[in-house]
Amino acid sequence: MCGIVAYIGHREAYPILIKGLHRLEYRGYDSAGIALIDDNEINVYKTKGKVRDLEHFTESKNINGKIGIAHTRWATHGEPNNANAHPHYSETASLALVHNGIIENYTLLKKALQEHGYNFKSDTDTEVLVQLIEYIKTSNNCSLFEAVQSALKQVIGAYAIAVIDKNNKEEIVAARKSSPLVVGLGKEEYFVASDVTPIIEYTNKVVYLNDEEVVLLRPKEQINIVNLNNTITKVDVKSLNMSISQLEKGGYPHFMLKEINEQPKTIIDCIRGRINVEATNVILSGVIDHKDKILNAGRIIIVACGTSWHAALIGKHLIEEFCKIPVEVEYASEFRYRNPVINKGDLMIAISQSGETADTLAAVQLGKEKGAFIYGICNVVGSSIPRATHTGTYIHVGPEIGVASTKAFTGQVTVLTMLAMTIAKEKKSIAKERFLSILKSLKSLPELMEEVLMLDERIKDLSKIFTYAHNFLYLGRGYNYPLALEGALKLKEISYIHAEGYPAAEMKHGPIALIDNEMPTFVIATTDSIYEKTVSNIQEIKARGGKVIALVTKGDKIVSSMADFSLEIPDVDECLSPVVACIPLQLFAYHIAINKGRNVDQPRNLAKSVTVE
Numbered sequence: 078m079c080g081i082v083a084y085i086g087h088r089e090a091y092p093i094l095i096k097g098l099h100r101l102e103y104r105g106y107d108s109a110g111i112a113l114i115d116d117n118e119i120n121v122y123k124t125k126g127k128v129r130d131l132e133h134f135t136e137s138k139n140i141n142g143k144i145g146i147a148h149t150r151w152a153t154h155g156e157p158n159n160a161n162a163h164p165h166y167s168e169t170a171s172l173a174l175v176h177n178g179i180i181e182n183y184t185l186l187k188k189a190l191q192e193h194g195y196n197f198k199s200d201t202d203t204e205v206l207v208q209l210i211e212y213i214k215t216s217n218n219c220s221l222f223e224a225v226q227s228a229l230k231q232v233i234g235a236y237a238i239a240v241i242d243k244n245n246k247e248e249i250v251a252a253r254k255s256s257p258l259v260v261g262l263g264k265e266e267y268f269v270a271s272d273v274t275p276i277i278e279y280t281n282k283v284v285y286l287n288d289e290e291v292v293l294l295r296p297k298e299q300i301n302i303v304n305l306n307n308t309i310t311k312v313d314v315k316s317l318n319m320s321i322s323q324l325e326k327g328g329y330p331h332f333m334l335k336e337i338n339e340q341p342k343t344i345i346d347c348i349r350g351r352i353n354v355e356a357t358n359v360i361l362s363g364v365i366d367h368k369d370k371i372l373n374a375g376r377i378i379i380v381a382c383g384t385s386w387h388a389a390l391i392g393k394h395l396i397e398e399f400c401k402i403p404v405e406v407e408y409a410s411e412f413r414y415r416n417p418v419i420n421k422g423d424l425m426i427a428i429s430q431s432g433e434t435a436d437t438l439a440a441v442q443l444g445k446e447k448g449a450f451i452y453g454i455c456n457v458v459g460s461s462i463p464r465a466t467h468t469g470t471y472i473h474v475g476p477e478i479g480v481a482s483t484k485a486f487t488g489q490v491t492v493l494t495m496l497a498m499t500i501a502k503e504k505k506s507i508a509k510e511r512f513l514s515i516l517k518s519l520k521s522l523p524e525l526m527e528e529v530l531m532l533d534e535r536i537k538d539l540s541k542i543f544t545y546a547h548n549f550l551y552l553g554r555g556y557n558y559p560l561a562l563e564g565a566l567k568l569k570e571i572s573y574i575h576a577e578g579y580p581a582a583e584m585k586h587g588p589i590a591l592i593d594n595e596m597p598t599f600v601i602a603t604t605d606s607i608y609e610k611t612v613s614n615i616q617e618i619k620a621r622g623g624k625v626i627a628l629v630t631k632g633d634k635i636v637s638s639m640a641d642f643s644l645e646i647p648d649v650d651e652c653l654s655p656v657v658a659c660i661p662l663q664l665f666a667y668h669i670a671i672n673k674g675r676n677v678d679q680p681r682n683l684a685k686s687v688t689v690e
């Protein structure tokens with residue numbers, strides 16, 4: 078989704094802003110722009126396309142200035158074109174503003190401003206906001222800071238903004254509501270960004286803004302944060318523990334491939350300090366510290382979107398099997414709008430890689446209002462969802478830059494497994510032998526994942542056979558049913574091939590009508606408690622001339638003899654099968670997308686962090 082970078086201090090702003098925009102590219106965008114103050118003028122340069130197009134556009138322009146704001150836009154109001162790109166000027170070009178989010182009442186505000194003689198050059202809601210700020214500043218003869226505060230009180234919707242004034246190159250005003258914004262603190266310099274990736278190269282000291290906070294940044298002064306009612310907020314400076322190398326490709330052609338290959342290591346980071354095989358224990362402090370609330374929950378609701386929702390379906394299976402607590406899994410976007418029944422004493426689990434997904438955050442807020450106890454499972458440390466929950470567990474898989482979620486999924490399933498085990502052990506609802514066997518499997522995951530990654534060349538060859546398929550079916554059962562959904566999502570989002578995931582047995586209730594020799598099916602048919610049933614489903618496909626790629630357990634003879642192509646993965650406890658089995662699905666989608674010449678890290682129309690509903 079849209080990305081903001083801003084800088085004020087003693088260095089030239091342009092290189093910092095451009096580099097920052099590159100770092101935010103992973104979020105997804107369709108235009109980019111920059112505004113710099115030089116000689117009491119704001120120079121705005123913006124263009125449809127990529128950040129490199131913006132760089133070409135600015136080649137012979139004046140890019141001087143020690144203060145600036147920059148933006149990557151993911152279109153919401155108005156098509157992606159030069160006029161709608163940010164930054165936007167105010168009427169007299171004395172202010173420029175960048176904005177993430179949506180101003181819902183912009184039509185009304187625009188009409189009122191037009192009646193006061195304001196003209197608009199774009200179709201955006203953002204231009205309305207900068208005009209409103211200028212209108213208030215001029216008519217009330219107040220400071221930029223006061224004008225921003227006052228304008229935001231009139232706004233309904235979501236925003237993260239940064240504003241500059243050509244007559245004051247010593248300050249930037251920024252604010253947020255429901256859209257993330259973080260301030261980096263340097264020596265007599267400040268950085269502002271949608272997430273920490275543009276900042277960590279310069280400082281590891283950051284302040285995350287909370288909703289309805291407005292910040293005044295002057296390089297020679299302390300950071301000053303107040304809310305819309307002018308109450309001063311205590312500044313909570315956090316130290317980041319992240320390195321630049323984590324944000325780079327490390328020799329891989331794409332972030333997605335790097336992130337797929339990182340999984341054996343990220344799982345080590347995810348389980349580190351949380352499992353102890355010798356002491357036969359799993360400890361998630363988020364559970365232990367809130368035992369009463371969690372163990373006594375009569376019901377668990379898991380809210381999430383996309384890949385995180387697929388992990389949630391696996392979580393349901395794990396928690397119901399081990400803990401005997403009923404679990405409901407909800408699309409956060411549906412849950413928030415259907416007046417759901419939430420009882421005091423319910424436990425809500427919110428799963429989100431980015432920790433910023435607007436629908437998931439809204440579901441968390443709703444759950445909180447209705448008295449549920451909220452547990453977050455997130456990756457991005459300090460993001461909005463972990464800050465809004467009562468407790469939780471970070472998956473600790475490091476920054477995920479590719480838009481297609483890969484290592485976050487395996488981290489989420491691993492944390493859900495540890496969560497279910499911790500609760501089950503405390504509740505004594507799991508047999509000791511089963512607990513120990515899963516514990517051993519957890520420990521062996523990195524090794525097994527390394528082994529599966531060796532299938533890469535074979536999967537690459539296989540992908541060549543299916544590059545031109547128009548449709549794909551993915552089937553799985555039990556723990557592997559959500560994985561079928563995930564495999565289909567990976568393929569469609571990066572290759573743009575239509576793909577559907579189904580529980581294998583559902584096929585005969587409709588999708589079987591699609592089967593012919595042009596409709597390939599990817600079946601996850603590992604040796605588990607319902608293996609025989611899956612075998613029957615494969616027979617049904619073969620009887621109708623369908624092509625089958627099967628993912629089987631090493632040594633399998635039955636499915637391998639029926640399938641057109643099979644890929645062997647090592648044996649693992651069935652509840653952890655998705656963590657291992659997802660790797661071939663990720664690699665298959667990756668290679669097909671590469672064969673088709675797709676932009677795998679930034680697929681069309683998609684955003685990494687979906688901060689609008």
Ligand code: M6R
Binds near residue numbers: 384428430482566
């Ligand atoms: O950051 P989140 O986990 O909340 O994101 C949820 C979805 O937007 C995300 O998983 C999306 O579906 C990915 N593109 C999947 O690869």
